[in-house]
Amino acid sequence: MATYTYEHIPDQGAKAGVLAYLATSAVVLLLMMVFGLLMRLEQAQWISIGAIRFYELMTLHGAGMVGIAAIAGASIMWHFLRQYVDLSSRIFVANLVLFLVGVVMILGSVLLGHFHGAWTFLYPLPGKSMGLWSPGAAALFMGGLLVIGVGFLLLHLDIARALVARYGNFSRALGWPQLFGHDDGKAPPPTVVASAMVTVVNVIGLVVGASILAMMLVNLYVPEFDIDPLLAKGMIYFFGHIFINATIYMAVIGVYEILPRYTQRPWKSNKVFLASWTASTLMVMFIFPHHLLMDFAFPKWMLIMGHIIGYLNTVPILVVTGYGALMIVYRSGIRWDMGSKLLFLSLFGWAAGAMPAFIDGTITVNYVMHNTLWVPGHFHTYLLLGMVTMVFGFMYYLGKPSHEHDDHLIDRIAFWLFTSSVLGFTMSFLYSGKESVARRYAAHLPEWVPYDRIASVFAVLVIASALVFIGRFFARIGLARHDYQRAPVARSVAA
Amino acid sequence: MIAALARPQVGFRVLGALYLLLAAPPLRTSLEATMSGHMLVQIPLLAAIGFVACRLLPVARQERLLDAGGGAVPYVVLVVFASTWWMLPRALDDALASPLVEAAKFISLPLLVGLPLALAWRRLGPIGRGFVWTNFISMLAVLGWLYIAAPVRVCNSYLVDQQESAGWLMVKLALLLFAGWLASLFVGGGGNPALSTAEQVAPPPAPSRDCGPERN
Amino acid sequence: MSDAARSVVLTVLVTVLGTGAFWWGTDGFSAFTAETARRADILRAPRPLPAAVLEDQDGRVFRLDDYRGRLLAVEFIYTRCTTICRSLGMAFKQIRDRVPPDALGRDVALLSISFDPERDDPASLKIYGGSHGADGEHWRIARVRDAAQLQALLDAFGVVVIPDRFGGFEHNAAIHLVGRDGRLVEISDLEAPLQFAEKLAEAL
Numbered sequence: 001m002a003t004y005t006y007e008h009i010p011d012q013g014a015k016a017g018v019l020a021y022l023a024t025s026a027v028v029l030l031l032m033m034v035f036g037l038l039m040r041l042e043q044a045q046w047i048s049i050g051a052i053r054f055y056e057l058m059t060l061h062g063a064g065m066v067g068i069a070a071i072a073g074a075s076i077m078w079h080f081l082r083q084y085v086d087l088s089s090r091i092f093v094a095n096l097v098l099f100l101v102g103v104v105m106i107l108g109s110v111l112l113g114h115f116h117g118a119w120t121f122l123y124p125l126p127g128k129s130m131g132l133w134s135p136g137a138a139a140l141f142m143g144g145l146l147v148i149g150v151g152f153l154l155l156h157l158d159i160a161r162a163l164v165a166r167y168g169n170f171s172r173a174l175g176w177p178q179l180f181g182h183d184d185g186k187a188p189p190p191t192v193v194a195s196a197m198v199t200v201v202n203v204i205g206l207v208v209g210a211s212i213l214a215m216m217l218v219n220l221y222v223p224e225f226d227i228d229p230l231l232a233k234g235m236i237y238f239f240g241h242i243f244i245n246a247t248i249y250m251a252v253i254g255v256y257e258i259l260p261r262y263t264q265r266p267w268k269s270n271k272v273f274l275a276s277w278t279a280s281t282l283m284v285m286f287i288f289p290h291h292l293l294m295d296f297a298f299p300k301w302m303l304i305m306g307h308i309i310g311y312l313n314t315v316p317i318l319v320v321t322g323y324g325a326l327m328i329v330y331r332s333g334i335r336w337d338m339g340s341k342l343l344f345l346s347l348f349g350w351a352a353g354a355m356p357a358f359i360d361g362t363i364t365v366n367y368v369m370h371n372t373l374w375v376p377g378h379f380h381t382y383l384l385l386g387m388v389t390m391v392f393g394f395m396y397y398l399g400k401p402s403h404e405h406d407d408h409l410i411d412r413i414a415f416w417l418f419t420s421s422v423l424g425f426t427m428s429f430l431y432s433g434k435e436s437v438a439r440r441y442a443a444h445l446p447e448w449v450p451y452d453r454i455a456s457v458f459a460v461l462v463i464a465s466a467l468v469f470i471g472r473f474f475a476r477i478g479l480a481r482h483d484y485q486r487a488p489v490a491r492s493v494a495a
Numbered sequence: 496m497i498a499a500l501a502r503p504q505v506g507f508r509v510l511g512a513l514y515l516l517l518a519a520p521p522l523r524t525s526l527e528a529t530m531s532g533h534m535l536v537q538i539p540l541l542a543a544i545g546f547v548a549c550r551l552l553p554v555a556r557q558e559r560l561l562d563a564g565g566g567a568v569p570y571v572v573l574v575v576f577a578s579t580w581w582m583l584p585r586a587l588d589d590a591l592a593s594p595l596v597e598a599a600k601f602i603s604l605p606l607l608v609g610l611p612l613a614l615a616w617r618r619l620g621p622i623g624r625g626f627v628w629t630n631f632i633s634m635l636a637v638l639g640w641l642y643i644a645a646p647v648r649v650c651n652s653y654l655v656d657q658q659e660s661a662g663w664l665m666v667k668l669a670l671l672l673f674a675g676w677l678a679s680l681f682v683g684g685g686g687n688p689a690l691s692t693a694e695q696v697a698p699p700p701a702p703s704r705d706c707g708p709e710r711n
Numbered sequence: 712m713s714d715a716a717r718s719v720v721l722t723v724l725v726t727v728l729g730t731g732a733f734w735w736g737t738d739g740f741s742a743f744t745a746e747t748a749r750r751a752d753i754l755r756a757p758r759p760l761p762a763a764v765l766e767d768q769d770g771r772v773f774r775l776d777d778y779r780g781r782l783l784a785v786e787f788i789y790t791r792c793t794t795i796c797r798s799l800g801m802a803f804k805q806i807r808d809r810v811p812p813d814a815l816g817r818d819v820a821l822l823s824i825s826f827d828p829e830r831d832d833p834a835s836l837k838i839y840g841g842s843h844g845a846d847g848e849h850w851r852i853a854r855v856r857d858a859a860q861l862q863a864l865l866d867a868f869g870v871v872v873i874p875d876r877f878g879g880f881e882h883n884a885a886i887h888l889v890g891r892d893g894r895l896v897e898i899s900d901l902e903a904p905l906q907f908a909e910k911l912a913e914a915l
Contacts, residue, residue: 206629576730653873
């Protein structure tokens with residue numbers, strides 16, 4: 001076994017581009033949270049916006065949240081990867097510009113064209129809208145997604161270029177010589193390994209996604225060119241699953257980089273770590289069929305593959321990362337501040353969020369659970385308490401005025417309010433799912449309304465605490481640009 | 496690439512011979528007898544002749560042409576339009592029906608697709624190349640699907656099952672190219688950190704660099 | 712001009728020219744296949760037809776020009792065809808049944824032309840006609856015996872016939888309307904015989 005020692009890399013201020021990414025994410029996140037709240041309020045029968053508005057909001061909420069998760073994740077990855085390889089700022093900014101153009105197109109499609117077929121386009125959507133929206137509106141929505149996809153493709157190509165320039169090829173960037181041969185302790189740092197993994201899977205996902213979007217655009221205007229609905233669904237979920245999974249794999253880089261700075265212990269890219277990332281690189285591409293388990297028309301082997309790999313993929317990175325984080329923190333005398341607390345919480349959120357998916361990935365469970373609120377329960381835990389919490393942790397880290405600075409009382413309160421209200425909010429989803437409350441429905445049966453009301457109250461509290469986090473980030477955005485020590489030195493090191 | 500081709504006079508002669516061979520009736524008619532032969536063999540070969548011919552030109556000449564054309568981007572756009580044109584079912588039919596259109600095809604593919612692509616490739620850099628590759632691959636797959644899913648016979652000159660087999664070939668080719676491109680990211684490369692800055696400068700004027708963003 | 716500006720200007724120029732070329736080459740982004748182009752073209756400019764001598768199912772010899780002064784619906788078939796020609800025959804029957812009885816023969820006639828004169832002798836033409844309900848007078852089944860005349864006729868109508876590997880042919884199938892002046896005026900989809908019949912009725 002190779003030995004790993006902590007190599008201190010000083011805390012760096014964020015480039016303006018990173019802050020622009022984070023600011024965009026923060027603003028859109030709040031707006032989408034409000035949209036989500038409106039949907040819950042509609043189901044709770046406290047407001048009445050009508051079914052069409054509901055599905056419009058759902059479409060925006062879904063596409064918007066996936067979009068900002070990707071944007072925020074990319075900003076974390078880019079910020080830290082820049083320490084190791086030479087990345088292009090122009091392409092980084094170009095991606096954000098293209099993203100905003102895509103967002104405008106999507107907003108126009110939904111708010112003016114009344115498209116409300118959701119970005120998952122379940123058959124026979126988006127083409128056959130029964131007159132509820134025009135082909136133009138659907139085309140604008142898909143065009144917006146394509147523009148966003150082009151931006152991310154460029155970003156990943158730039159990362160690929162930089163990784164190849166520094167490490168020669170992707171095998172080395174993923175640490176294969178150390179994984180399959182002698183571990184000389186010179187494997188690339190975790191940030192590089194994670195970035196390489198995300199780049200490989202996202203480029204594949206984006207090419208497949210662009211293909212199906214182009215096919216659906218043709219089908220929209222020339223319906224005679226039929227798309228096999230199962231093929232379309234498979235391709236959409238292949239892309240969608242990879243893309244949303246990649247957001248957390250990008251954001252976790254924040255954990256790999258920031259926690260070691262607090263405790264001065266290395267995050268080791270040892271064989272176990274490398275193996276878990278290589279395994280997930282492959283598996284993340286083959287688990288999308290777990291979205292299709294109730295589609296009996298799919299070939300059986302595909303569903304079984306989705307079932308098995310879905311089980312397996314829950315484990316590697318999550319366990320390795322969780323164990324790694326515990327090892328870094330254990331008896332380190334870490335000084336807990338908002339940044340480190342949120343990052344640690346995010347790992348719990350990630351693990352907790354993965355469990356419902358693990359259960360739902362069982363074919364027999366899936367038959368009865370998949371179209372209930374159980375699944376939104378899973379991905380809200382996973383994304384809100386996992387992915388978004390990592391982003392909040394990163395924001396606090398960047399904006400921390402000095403390494404000795406103590407958190408305000410209001411932030412501490414907001415942390416506990418956020419933790420408890422997110423748990424309450426996601427638990428009400430999961431409990432509703434257990435009670436077979438249907439998913440994606442604007443109207444709910446009277447028996448279901450109490451759960452919706454509880455969820456609405458928690459959602460208000462989530463938004464309130466997120467407002468504190470985001471308000472604090474914007475208040476400190478000027479500090480975030482400067483280079484100075486942010487991470488407090490752990491007691492074990494200081495002593 | 497064959498070593499002899501590096502010597503321009505020999506190279507041009509070989510290319511000229513290949514071009515004439517493609518234009519001569521026996522090979523031309525046999526390739527054009529099937530849609531796959533026409534779209535996936537003859538047309539790419541004609542473009543490839545233009546590409547290689549461009550590489551045989553003196554480097555200074557290529558650079559001048561690039562400058563005159565405003566750099567890589569206009570050339571890539573030109574390639575996109577010209578190559579898309581010959582993917583239209585109508586253009587395929589017309590080429591078979593009219594000698595004039597056939598001649599236009601034989602001239603435009605090397606001149607408006609192969610040559611400008613070879614010029615642009617010099618200056619594209621890894622990102623531009625990756626962008627062109629990935630877009631080309633996904634559009635090839637989509638075009639294949641179009642030919643498979645077409646509800647009508649799109650070419651009057653070809654049987655409907657040829658259309659489908661050409662479509663499947665395109666999809667398979669797209670998958671193969673994508674796998675190859677990805678694999679090229681995983682192998683090769685010196686892996687010498689010292690080379691990382693050399694990446695940023697213009698690509699070296701080696702004549703046979705024609706695929707993938709792998710360098711060093 | 713700076714390099715960047717030059718690049719932008721030329722990119723725009725190429726895009727405009729390229730789009731223009733596609734606009735021109737696809738009749739305003741409407742005709743991507745030769746078949747749609749052929750139909751659009753004829754609608755714009757009715758096409759004169761070459762002279763042709765035909766022989767019908769009873770061995771009677773006549774000329775295409777004999778139909779001048781009447782509207783003539785034309786389809787191209789071969790009698791052993793088991794696929795698309797059947798749909799064509801069906802479509803023709805539907806059209807015939809919708810022509811007002813007093814106009815049939817006097818002002819409207821139907822003609823099925825075989826492009827396989829080698830094997831489609833009058834006897835086979837007669838069987839084909841019988842099985843599709845052709846009466847042999849107002850709707851005749853005929854062949855063009857002269858190979859050169861047949862090719863000229865096919866070219867003029869824009870019909871491409873290629874042998875498949877099973878002894879039959881693959882061909883573009885449509886319903887053609889020849890005007891009173893003997894020019895090809897319209898090509899319709901064989902899936903829309905009723906619209907064709909309506910157009911015929913309007914032209915009466």
